[in-house]
Amino acid sequence: MGLQRYHRGRGLKAPTLLAAAFLWLSQAAAGSEIHGRVVDINGRPLPQAQVLFDPPEPAVGASVITVFSDTDGGFRFPGDHDIPAHADLPLSVRALGFRLIDRIDNKEGNSLNVTFVLTAEQNQAAVAPASAWLERIEDPRVKSGFVMDCVDCHQVPAPEVRDYAAAIADLGADDPALARAHSWNAIVKYMNYLSAWEFSRGSRAAGEKLDTDAVYSVNNGEQVAALLSEVFDDRLDSISGYDRGAPIIANANTVIWEYEIPRPNAVREALLLGDPPRLWVADVSTNRMFGIDVKTGEQVISEVPADVPMGPHSLHRGADGSLWVTPLFNGIIGQLDVDAGTWQTWRLETDDGKVPGIHDLSFGYRHELVTDDDGNVWFSDIGNTAVGYFDPRSGKAETWPAPPSPGRPGFAALYGFIVTRDGGEAWYSQLANGTFGGFDIAEKSYIGPFQLEDPNAGPRRITIDDEDVMYIALYGSGQLMAFDTKAREMVGIYDLPDTGSAPYSATWDPVREVVWVVTSNGDVIYRFDPRDQSFGVLPMPRQQAFMRMLDVDPESGVLVTSYANIVENVHGPRMALIIDPGDGAYPMKFSPEAP
């Protein structure tokens, strides 16, 4: 395979870029520090505000770096940065319930000291997450159903959804309720069409049209449209009183490095692997993986060798540091040697002719790929509602259909997947019917199934700790579930601080001994401490942080995740990101800044 190299760009025209770069470099003083304070209108410090630095092109390293203010309001960006002599550095600040009213720059030699002055603002619409608006839905069962129906591919209400609510209001219709009913009904049909288009991409012939009548009418569209009309009955431009619901865990040492992925793309998951360390990012709209050097920002594209669409989707860290990729289409699994740049691929088909729809491979408690005693890789098969394995030496694959969930017919979406510490059992979740269960690998027999009370609980990605307690993110109900796989009993089901946040995945952190819970609709990562069942909140630096899987780098303990906005008409960020929680829990310090 060949690696295609280019430098990142963010849509600026080349001459503009070059001119800006020349101006910037000619005026910059190298080796300079950026620090400062965040205060309120009375000069009182504002702790835990986010300060964002968006280095102009061409910059090295991350697209945007974010730090948090300390208890005295102070902040400091890691490393040295070029500071222009005659231009404002592109810094911004955000804090829920506040807005910027003044900024005071003081040059101190080569360094820059910036004071941000904020004032309280009742309208939180510029900072609050999409989930804040879902507090309008009081019935938890209605809310979980709505999240499962609408938040699968993008946030609701994303800014574009809010803009559409305003567009309906702007119609000035004689009967606003009728206009809302018609318009939200059309949007639901439209989204059903986009979804059908996307998920038939791997098998649809060129130029083949979808049957609109068929795709418009899937599921409970009219019910969803009725709820949208009822709940989103205004311009959706003002919200107040939203609370994160748990303490913010960020401190003065917390850093978030965000790396923008060149568009067009449909970013899914990201992992940090290799030497030099690169963020490997899946683009499910193609067969591509992006590899971003975290120090230089240089990007490579590595194509999964396949002559059909495969759509890299879920990523897994191999025990040898390789990258394992599962597909959206056509049963193709890829393994990339990230240093050599070479792929090995398998196109799976069972002896009885089934093509597995592989979602996850077998994660162990270190959140890396584990094999069974025979060297087989196990997987969840969302396409056939099954559990199976393949032998990487022969490519042989075998699957076992999962037992039905009593009283819950229809598509199950067998989704997340982990293996117990001794490798004896695999456990899976079923997203679409609120069910989970286990599989005895030696006996080839199922354990369970176990049902959650709410069929729309939405059990998604799974993790397991080193004592075989399994944690599942419950997307629909906004909860975290803990289940003891040895005792076969529920430890607890915990409401997240925001139950509209749509938790996509849970990842056990073996050093911190906590569970990281990544949300798709809440712009936050939660930290769950099983010792006291408490939650902490780590807010992301932007709205539409539609996150998916999270990996904890085993050496430095940084968190690696991505913003995976996959719907073109929802223009959220498409980034991979690295987060140092700033707790010093791991002996090795991660630092992508130039020495």
Place this chain on the structure above:
Amino acid sequence: MNRYRRRSPVVIAATMFLIARVAAADNGADLVDQARCYACHHMTDNSLGPPYRAIALRHAARRDVMLEVLARKIVHGGGGNWGLVPMVPNEHITLEDARTMAAWILALADE
């Protein structure tokens, strides 16, 4: 009598215009398909939005002006012309592509 006639610049320009229009039409049809416009618009039947042919016929008399208006409507969305449902914006589509798509729609009035 000299049967040979030099092709006039006007004829050449008209031919090139026609070729360009046909190319734009083909490309416009592809762009409309790729942009998933069929989610809401059909050729002659009502769907979530008005049919392409109806749009073309309504604006046939003011085609020059409407090309730009329609292109911007494709990008920015909005409502009020055809009923109670605002069109979604498509800001990921460039204005240049939107013009090609609008040209293809407006040319349907000739068919």
